[in-house]
Amino acid sequence: MNALLELSCAPPLPHFMIVGEDDDSLGSADAWAAPGLADFAQLCGLAAVAVSAPVPIAGVSPRRRASSDLVDSLESTQTLLGASLVDACAAASAPELPSVMRFVPVPVSPPQQPYAFQQQPHGTAAFHRQHSYPALPQPDCSLYGGYGVIAPQQPQPLPFAAIAQAMEQCGWEAHSAPAQYQPQQPAVGGWEVHGAAGGISSYDLQPGFSTQFGSHLPIPSPRDDRMRRALSEEALHIGGCSLRGSYAGGLATRAEGETSEGSDGDTLGLHHAQDAPARGLPISHSAPSASLMLLERSGSNRRPLVHGHAHGSRSGLAASPRTVCLKLKATRPRPPAAARAAACAAVAAAVGEASPRPARQAARRSVAISAAAMDDDDYSYGSDTDTEPTPSGGASEERRSGGSAAGAGAGSAAASGSKKKHNPWSLTETEALVEGVRLLGPSKWAEIKKLAVGGIADVLTNRSAVDIKDKWRNLTRVAKLPKTVLKARAHKSTSDIPLELLLTVKDLMEMGRE
DNA sequence: GTTAGGG
DNA sequence: CCCTAAC
Known part of the structure; x- marks a missing residue:
């Protein structure tokens, strides 16, 4: 098992630079850097630490939001993060390629001012920093940022004392955990890429650390949770990973050991979606110092996100296969662009140019492309040999999934008999459905059926939209x-639907009418 | 081609 | 699960 950084080793989130929509509030990329972060990394023995810029997702109703909102956001975040990591690695002249890279999407609520930044890793401490933030473009937007860590594999997590000491040396304060802090169930995992020189060897979703960093102590509303979850899943998706197994209750609980090399029982059932050839796609985008992000509010529709980054440069890193591949998009050429001149005067030089519109469209296209690529490439989340974790004992779920139905399933249906046999919903199917509704809302059955996120589509391949609706x-x-x-x-064995799941359904129902 | 609902 | 009206 790869030795992963423990949460206690994760760097405190640096402050985020919020780039406002006003031209003059644009900041330089440098402003994203957390003061002292590099020092901290060194003191903790990390090869590098990097942060991504926050990406606002404003007023997105998960039911209605285009998933591209999340994807855009994520792409930006990850692009930047990936670039940052690579850059940081180079700067630290890390001898080896990242052996572990961790990406954690972090929801950040609009800060009060001054913003007291708190984290409670493992509930052992709260890192507290004061910082004034520029006003957010919108009062109700959520921000997603992320942080990444590159570290050599460490046999032991750093003891907290060591971290605290490092923090102190970097001018950060470490406070004791607030008494009221309850290590709740981690809401979602972020994801990690375990890499090795020359390519990524495995992807694992690591549930053990929480993305509650940066979120406020109260348990996030189901909505937030849903968005986070979606975000994480999108991250996985973009990263070319697929998520298997249940992702309910904030944590996936089943390990479906499949392929994941180097993963032992601890890791979730993630496995590579795209193997060899796609592996280790080079990051061809620019270094973070040449990136900038514009936030833009487009009227009532609130589409705040526009990102642009410059290309190429950093030739040394650009094509290096060692780079951790975060997304397909990175390999695609970007449309040339024109600068929002006044806006980025300071950064323009470094950045090159980017016109918001095309950038956004490019992002969209890229999503489509990556989705397509995933479909083509045996992007199966494990066909349907699905090791249905039959709830111990229960009627053997031996449901002939149409003999793999070979796509159509038409033949098999006819063959098996005149009437369609009663085909009870398996738990995974039900979970997939619930997850689908969580992501898209009800009445989107056709879409849910096609939902690639988390392998939902694959689980539901044998169910029609009508079936789904009926269920x-x-x-x-x-x-x-x-x-x-x-x-x-719930106590009766006749019902295999866990109470938990039903409550989720109820929750979603209530959330439905808003 | 999809969805809502009754059967 | 099926069938159909209504989009």
Whole structure:
């Protein structure tokens, strides 16, 4: 098992530079850097630490949001992060390529001012920094940033004391954890890329660390959680990983050991989606110092995100296969662009030019492309041999998935008999459905059926949109029942739908009407 | 081609 | 699960 950095070793989130929509509030890339971060990294024995810029997702209703909002956001974040990491690595003249890179999407709520930044890694400490932030472009936007760590594999996580000391030396304060801090269930994992020189050897979703960094102590609303989850999944997706198994309750719980090399039981069921050839796609985008991000508010529609980065440069790093590949998009050429001159006067020189529009469209296109690529490339989340973790004992779920149905399934359906046999929904299918509704909302059955995120589509391949709709109807019917009944129901072995799941359904129902 | 609903 | 009206 790869020795991963423990959470306690993760760097405190640096402050985020918020780039406002006003031209004069644009900041330089340097402003993103956390003061002392490099020092901190060194003191902790990290090869490098990097941060991505925050990306606002404003007022996005998960039900209605185009998933591209998240994707855009994520792409930006990861592009920047990836570039930062590579750059940081180079700057640190890290001898080896990152052996571990961790990306953690971090939701950041609009700060009060001054913003007290808090983190509670493992609940052992709160890192506290004061910083004034420029006003956010919108009061209700969420920000997603992220941080990454590159570190040599470490046998032991750094003891907290050492971290605290390092922090101190860097001028950061370490406070004791607030008494009220409860290490809740980590809401979502971020993802890590375990790399090795020459390519990434495996991807693992590591649930052990929480993305609660930067979020406020109260348990995030289900909505936030949903968005985070979506974000993480998109991250995985873009990273060319697929997520298998359940992702409910904030943590995936099942390991479906499949292929993941180098993963042992601890890791979740992630495996490579795209193997060899796609592996180790070079990051061909620019270094962070040449990146900038513009936030833009486009009227009522609130599409705040526009990102642009310059190309190439950094030739040394550009084509290096060692780079951790975060996304396909990075390999695509970007449309040339024109600068928002006044805006980026300071950075323009370094950045090259970027016109918001094309940039955005490019992002969109890229999403499509990557999606397509994923489809083509045996992007199967494991066909359907799916090791259905039959809830111990229960009726053997031996459901012939149409003999793999070989796509059509038409033949097999006819063959097996005149009437379609009762084909009970498996738990994974149900979970996939719930997850789909969580992401897209109800009434989007056709879309849910196609949802590539988290392998939902694959789980549901044998269900029609109507089936899905019907199942949801049934689920909601049950979920509507009084809690007492529900609990009683849970004890009966006849119902394989966990209470937990039903409550989620209920939650989603309530959230539906807003 | 999809979705809502009754059967 | 099926069938159909209504989009």
